[in-house]
Amino acid sequence: MRKNPVFQNEVLGAAILQVRSGRARSRTTLAKALGVSPSTVGMYVDRLIAENFLSESGVRQGPMGRPRRLLTTLAGAGWFAGVEFHALRVQAVGVDFSGRQTTAVVRPLPAEVTADSVIKTILLCVAKLTEAMQGPLLAVGLGVPGLVDPQAGIGLHYAFIPDWNQVPVSSLISTRLGVPVILQNNLRAIALAERWFGMGHDLNDYVILGPRSGFGIAMVLHGKLVEGAHHAAGEVGRWPWPLGGGDGTSQELHHVLSAPATWRRLAGVSVREKLPEDLRAALVEFAATDSAEWQAVCADFARVIGCLQLLTDTEVFILHGPLTALGERFCESIIRAARALAPALATAPLKVVPSVLGDDAGALGAASLAMEAWSPA
Template identity: 30%
Template sequence: MSYAIGVDLGGTNLRIAAVEERGTLLEKVTLGTQVQRGREYVVGQMTDAIRHVTTKYQDHGKLIGIGIGVPGFIDMDTGTVRESPNLPGWSNYPVHKDIESRLGTKVILENDANAAAMGEKWLGAGRDTDDMVMYTLGTGVGGGIIMAGRLWHGMNGMAGELGHHTVLPDGHICGCGNHGCLEQYASATAVVRMAREAVANGLSDALANASRNDVEFSSKVIYQLAIQGDKAAQEIFNTVGHSIGIAVANMVNALNFPMYVIGGGVASAWDAFHNPMMEEVRKRSFIYRVTAPEAVAAGQKRTIVTRALLGGDAGLFGAARLPMVVNGESSAPAAQSKADTPVAGTR
């Protein structure tokens, strides 16, 4: 049985997995990403963990390859991270060349949201379609476009930056320099910012109390207040939904794909933003209205907007899938096993 190594490098966690060609998870290693110690340390930590896993499974079968998902704007032609807000000090870093030289083997580098889209295509919500768009609502907002079963990279690998589509002209300034990006209204960071604005404007005693007393005043806490009936918290998730709906409607109008998948940590608040999201999609896309599941007969082509199925593991499975696609592996997925084993002594 062949297997691949997938790596999901985030600003908080570094995860490495061994995944069989049919999708079975052999092992998952989770480490903290100590970005404050610099990129040399982080890449060393990553390559050490990869060596540990590959050594452990060297008798399991053929190693198909290693795929690595990295956050930020990546120039695929040169393997360079042009900018990564979650990895300070990585600007214009030729990470691909560095990792390959340390490991002494070829690796496949990919944007982390693209890797998540590949994971959902392989084993998740998009497994029965060859054309889909995925939004990842996390610390920021990322995206990936799957076309004819393959990632769409654009001219040099930077396609699919869906978090920087404008949803509110002259809205809140974004780190990219634009105003009104989706990322400023649908990310976990945006949810917390909007909650603090509501507190500053005296709109919610519950949010004010949570912001004072909860050490981790997070989007999850704000979601909990929303489902408990706090009006200001509910309005925040209405904003999340309307913003995503505008973005999805534009993509439906542009691409006419059969599936649009919403993933990332903020997607756990699905019930709080789903209705306003779909309200915007219906209002802004004639194509959606005539191809919505309720508008077409059974067996006809339809447009589906759905929640991702793999949760936080989408990018990990997608990264492992990358070398399988490159090397022509095409086995159907099997049921996944679960493992999460820390590596003792890995620096």
């Protein structure tokens, strides 16, 4: 076993992730997954068992050879908090050491929301989770809207909270809670939620579509999140719209394809129309329509997704947010429109599906972020 403690902790953390994900269920499969010798992995496993992070029990008979003892994580070894917010609310989940969601909390934000009120509400949510969870809090993951600097733990800018600029979120939360706090853009956090709790478990390449209060995407390429050189990868909501504009009169894409904008278009109301309290439920009304507005919305989404498919060559686009209420028919309509608009996509394996995860996907993703980043001290 190497003596470098940083290396050892990284391998120990990686070992726990492999067992937690189910990709490694024995010492032999764990050694293969980590690329280390069986004798070395044995020492790591023995240490993790001694520290009550892993257990080894039962036997599993493979097609050949001796029966294998099964490795599992111990759910009560500790827990992870995942927190995601936007301008209206903070949502938090508690996930046990084995990666199972145990409890959830939602708190509204005040109408005149500030950075300080967001931080205070996050702390209140984590305190509420603590009442229901077992074992020590090990780490907190934060899904933060807008531009973020994950390495520095800073929320750079979010247009819908006036003073959300250069906010040192990680240090503000970590100082109060005394545990590591890992920050990421909320759509990238959702991408991790798909990896652990949704349909991204066995995918190396997928794109999260996030038409929510704005419009953004998160990309996973070759199994890794794409952040960009300036932490702004996926900010397609800032594209000029319509594409090919430039006469000074065009809008930005999020003005016409965010969830609120899409509802207003389908409902045929002006931008001044008050949004329904439950936007997802209101959108269900249009899931079976085939109006001119429906066709126009699908065509606009098709232009965006067609361009993204040619750029990323992804396996699947996973739709998140209130527009999942429009169902598979909405996704299929987008695919047909994209193939009609772009001849290059006529035979391409274009796939768009609604996520099976709910409104807490961002918080689940933030908890996933904490799970992936944590390693034993």
